[in-house]
Structure formats: C-alpha cells, structure tokens
Amino acid sequence: MSDLIYLDNNATTRVAPEVRDAMQPYLADLYGNPSSAHTFGRKMRQAVEHARAQVADLLNAASPDEIVFTSCGSESDNWSIRGVLEAHPDKRHIVTTRVEHEAVRYLCENLERGAYEVTWLEVNEEGLLDPESVRAAIRPDTAVVSVMLANNETGVLFPIEEIGRIVRQTSSAVFHVDGVQAVGKIPIDVRLMNVDLFAISGHKFHAPKGVGALYVRDGVKLSSFMIGGGQEKGRRAGTESVPYIVALGAACEVAKTFDGHGTIRRLRDTLEDRILGTISNARLNGTSDRDRRLPNTSSISFEHVEGEAILAQLDEAGVCVSTGSACNAESHVSSAVLRAMNVPYSAAQGSIRFSLGRYNTAAEIEYTLDTLPGIINRLVEITGV
C-alpha cells in the first residue's frame, strides 16, 4: 500500500502509464506542427486525427469530425452554451438544473444577470431529476437545454436519453450535456442519448490536466470558440496541443478496454455500506438506488461535524477526500448541490465525498474504514451532541 490513499478521483486522476507512454514521444522528438505541410508536420496531423478517432469511438460519435479538442471541461461547457447563444441571437432562454457543475451554473447565473432568461430545474431530495420538468420548461425561444450526465458531488445520474428525446421531440433547442464526470466511469453513447453537444475532460479519466474535448453533432449550429489559424475546421483556432491530444486519445482507448469497473463498484459498495452501517451520524447524500449513481462515488454526511475537520484528520491519516462545504469568514457555503437536495444544514456542513478509481485496492478501503470511525468519534465528542 502506498503512503497516499487517493479517494478523490472525481477531482482528478493519476495519469495512466499507458497514456504517459503514448504522449512521451510528442514531448521529445515528435515536436512538429500539425499544420505544417512537410512530412514531419503531417506525421503530427496523423497523430491528432488518430486521437480524434479514439475519442469519437469512446463516445460512439457518428464521425471523428464531430470531435473538437479543447483545453478542459470548463472550456467545453462554456463554449457550448455561449456558442449556441451566439449562433441563435433570436433565442434568449436557457434551461438548466440547480446542481450543475460551476462551469455551467455560474455561467448561466452570469448570463441571467445580462440579457438571458434561465429556468432552473429542481431535483428531489434524492438528487433525482424528473425528465418531465424539462418538457414543462422548454419554450419556443429556448436556445439551449444544459443538463449534466453525472453529478460530480453525489454521482447521481440524470436520465439523459429520455431528456434528449423530449428536447428533440418538443423543440429546436440545442441539447448540451456536461459529461465530464461520467466519461471513463460508465459507457457513453452520444447517439443513443440524443445529445447535440457533449463536454469531456481528460484528467478525470487518466489523461493529464489541460486537455478536453467537445462532441458537436453534425449539423448543430455553434459559433467558433477562437478565431485564428483555422485549426479544428475553424471552430477552435490555436496550434493543437499534440502531446495532450495524443494523451486524451490514449486515455479513451484505455477507458474503452478497462474491465475493472466491477471491482471499483464493489470497493465503493463496501466502503459505503460499512460507513452507513457502523457510524451512527452518517447519512448518504443522493439516491440509495445504486443503478442511478456512478459506480465510484459516495457522498456521505456526518451530522453535527464540520466537513473540513473530517477532511483535515483524514488528510493527517494519509487519506485524500473532498468536502462539500467550504469554510471561510464571508460564507460557509454548504454546496449548492446539497442545498438543492434539501439536505439539512447540520448534515450538509459535514459532507464528505469519497470517489474511487482504478488504482484503489481493498487494503486501502480497509485502512480507511479502520481510520474513519475514530476520527468521527473524536469530533463528535468535541461537539458534544
């Protein structure tokens, strides 16, 4: 067992050795520009196009031409929404949910302060979204419907396939899906899901930070993200980051062939069951129906204890997790996601997210399960509730 037990795989992941090996030559001898006409340049072009095909294959896109490389998930999300609005200046209405990642939520709050109107869809106490609420929200002037596939905090999955069908049947709005947290964890099929735009981020599934992609279904009107040298068919100018694009392609390949999802799920289930079964103030955030959650994520609240204090003590014990509560003088914002789910304040402030990955072992989960009860007991004792 290594010194560090990394249970924060929804934040970022380790670069897979296969991915590192694939990108290495492009950080060394293969430094050409894919736009160059000489053989050396065309070799780079080939590498980029190979990666594009790998991404298209993982998402089951109809053609590699529907994949555009970006710098990260936030860029893909921002570009989607802004790009649709710019391409449809007559439409000023957006439909999204209260529990989106900040890259969508804060952007829409920002747009709402300007010339746009936003309908915020609610989730229930289990974090689930009723697809019929999308139907009710869509208007003739709706430009874009933006709904995430998997929630980053709770792992709750939204019924994208059904929502996609509703959007397509009832309107001409563009359907954007933030798929950042889902890729590499569950199978993705953008055609089956009736998706127009699908955002992904490399570092969430074992590529390095600094590379993402956007699936743009053929025929969807989206304005260019950057104007310049005409790269990415004029949709996103800027010299391609060849090593990182190659890495993203390799990560898609690795994800496609990865067969350890069952192990990750079993480790997560063990962790979740034993915490909920043995620690009396622990409660699960998000639906208990595990088919409607990512197989790697558990968001658990420890009532009457501060999440930061738990995180700090786990950190001391060498276990990396996240908390949904950010503590400072101006605000103690328990996460917007937990607030939207009506999690009581006394529980929301003590929320811890455990997110597992392919490199976690049973021994690491045992160690965490051995360590955690003592930490919670000590903090509960100090609280005295």
Place this chain on the structure above:
Amino acid sequence: MPYYPARVNEHFLNPRNAGEVNQPDAVGEAGSLVCGAVVRLSLAIDEGLQRVTQARFRATGCGFLIASASVLTETITDLAISRAASLPETAFTDWFDGLPEDRAHCAALCRDALHAALANYHRATLNEWTGDEALICTCFGVSENSIERAIHTGSLRSVDGVTNTNGAGGGCGSCRPLIEDILEDYWRTAAIQPDSGAR
C-alpha cells in the same frame, strides 16, 4: 504538510479540555450564522480568589475553531477572571503565530463565548447581591464603587488599567466613556485633596 498551520494542527489533533465542567459556575456560548460554527465554554470559578479553576469547551466547526477553544481553555485556567475578561483580541494570533485573515472570526467566536460566560457569572452573583450602586459595566457586572476602589488602590490612570484589574470595559466596550469620566472625576478630586491617596 499538515492541513492547518503547525500550532493550530497540534491543538486540533490533540485538543485540551474538550467536554463540560461538572456543575459549572458559568457557561457561555457563541455561534456564527455565517459559518455555522458553535462554541460553548463551561467554567468553574473560585469565588474567593475570583479565579478560573477549570475550563472546558464544546465546539462544532473547523480546526481553527477547535484549536482556538483548546488554547483558550488552557490559557484561562488559573487566571483571575479580570485578566481572562481582558484578554486582547491579538492573543489568539500570538498563540498561533498568526491566523489567516478569513479565520480570525473563529478565534473571535471563542472570545465571545468567554465574555458570555463571564457575564453569565457576574449576572448570577449580581442577582444574589442586591446592592444599590450604579452598575457601569453590564457585561461583567462591575459597579461604580468597585471601579473607584480599583482606581484608588491601583492608582490607575487609564481605562485599560481598569479593565485589566476588574474586567470593566472589556466586554462590549460601551461603558468605556463612563469609566473615562470616573477616572477624570477621581483624579480631579485627588488634585484638590493631594493626600487622598494619589502618588
């Protein structure tokens, strides 16, 4: 690399005096609606010596809050209540070699709980004692007479001097102008009657 600054981390991981004093002489609570933190102090006080003999805390909050409460209870144990009442705001930053700006409120919350506890103690004693002197410091229940006595005995010249002696003015601070008036009156009278005690 600890999550919190080294000295905060040490108290956070090994908090001193967590719990409740058995049959406390004073309890005080403070909470923040903004960050959700709550801290509760319970004290045993020696009535004759006017000294804190035991201090315990309960805290719901981050490591800064727990560490601040821990170090506070350690500091005020065996301290005269007047000294405890007048602990300066900078005390916590001194103990921890500085606190991040956005966490200073955790320490302030502990100080508020201490003031609440001492006010609670004085109110309890005042209720038993039905004196008819004017009450100047309502936070710590200090009368005009005891302030004059303190000025006389200690030959005090400043409000801070009074606060350090009996706590008056160390709470909300609203009586500090009154204490200043009492000081002025005292020393004006002393100037007219030079052998009345001022040296």
